[in-house]
Amino acid sequence: MSLFGRKPKAKAVKKRDGGKKAAAKDAEQSLHLAIDGAPVEVTLRLNPRARRVIVKVHPGTGDVTIVAPSRRGLQHALEFARGEHDWIARQRARVPAAVTLAPGAKLPFRGVPHDVRHSAVRGPAPVWRDAEAHVIWVTGRAEHAPRRILDFLKREARALCEAEALDHGAALGVLPARITMRDTASRWGSCSATRAISFSWRLIFAPPFVLDYLAAHEIAHRREMNHGPRFWKAVDMLYPNRERAERWLKVHGPELHRYGVEED
Numbered sequence: 001m002s003l004f005g006r007k008p009k010a011k012a013v014k015k016r017d018g019g020k021k022a023a024a025k026d027a028e029q030s031l032h033l034a035i036d037g038a039p040v041e042v043t044l045r046l047n048p049r050a051r052r053v054i055v056k057v058h059p060g061t062g063d064v065t066i067v068a069p070s071r072r073g074l075q076h077a078l079e080f081a082r083g084e085h086d087w088i089a090r091q092r093a094r095v096p097a098a099v100t101l102a103p104g105a106k107l108p109f110r111g112v113p114h115d116v117r118h119s120a121v122r123g124p125a126p127v128w129r130d131a132e133a134h135v136i137w138v139t140g141r142a143e144h145a146p147r148r149i150l151d152f153l154k155r156e157a158r159a160l161c162e163a164e165a166l167d168h169g170a171a172l173g174v175l176p177a178r179i180t181m182r183d184t185a186s187r188w189g190s191c192s193a194t195r196a197i198s199f200s201w202r203l204i205f206a207p208p209f210v211l212d213y214l215a216a217h218e219i220a221h222r223r224e225m226n227h228g229p230r231f232w233k234a235v236d237m238l239y240p241n242r243e244r245a246e247r248w249l250k251v252h253g254p255e256l257h258r259y260g261v262e263e264d
């Protein structure tokens, strides 16, 4: 099974190779475990704050992470993970099947199912959406289609995230922060200490109210860099139905990781 979630992770690790974050590289390494006869890439992470060995399987990507409290505990951590073989295999079996962004695919655009089709005639752009017919059209050579569709979805996601963040920013009276798009398996949105806000481009697949909530959440962090009562009060003011959005992400979030381009 091809798992699209791998790529961004590999990128994140690569970034740590240089500069001041070299120490972080030592704290993380990847190896392979045989799961159901096939080698599965496992990220081994040292975290002194962890009280015990933790094995995690990402529900959307199937990525396996083992967190160990100490370097000395590494061998124990691996043995522990091998003992959890059946559990890991069961969790990975639940991961939604990957969908390649190409003509013939079905994907949710802002929560509405769309068919991806190839157009022999030129359109207004290499990729465009017929909102009424619920079709995403792509032109050009077949081998370029996945990358073009991906670029289109990322562009659309960025425009929507920026609009929502500026909207909520205006309502809360905070200056618009720098907004970046990411593809992390662990978070849908984040707000850094430098006040940069980032969102996962995969939110383009979620219904509009989910993005609305996440934008409200991250903008509220511009006021409060914590999850205290004052923070939630600001979120509730901007977006009054956060339980609904959080529930949606909990149930459907893993499915948003299905879509991607084939890796070489």
Ligand SMILES: [Zn+2]
Pocket: 217, 221, 227
């Ligand atoms: Zn938060």
